[in-house]
């Protein structure tokens with residue numbers, strides 16, 4: 001039985017350095033038995049495949065990071081909404097997607 005984590009970043013976040021998903025690792029801080037459980041975000045490539053695959057050993061405290069990320073994500077989503085609205089209002093989708101046919105294509 002797996003318990004879904006309520007963390008913000010998994011599924012949403014991805015390290016731009018290596019493209020790996022962000023995973024959560026847990027740890028306990030403080031004396032055994034009295035410790036408080038702390039979770040960290042960490043690169044799953046680094047954690048599972050080792051530093052030869054990804055040297056990013058950076059960890060972020062989950063509780064502190066969620067606040068910061070939530071704020072940036074909200075801003076980013078707002079920006080994307082603005083851009084989307086601009087496209088819809090102007091009725092002009094971004095260019096691209098033209099397909100070429102080779103001159104020697106058989107019919």
Ligand SMILES: [Zn+2]
Nearest residue numbers: 018043054056
């Ligand atoms: Zn990585």
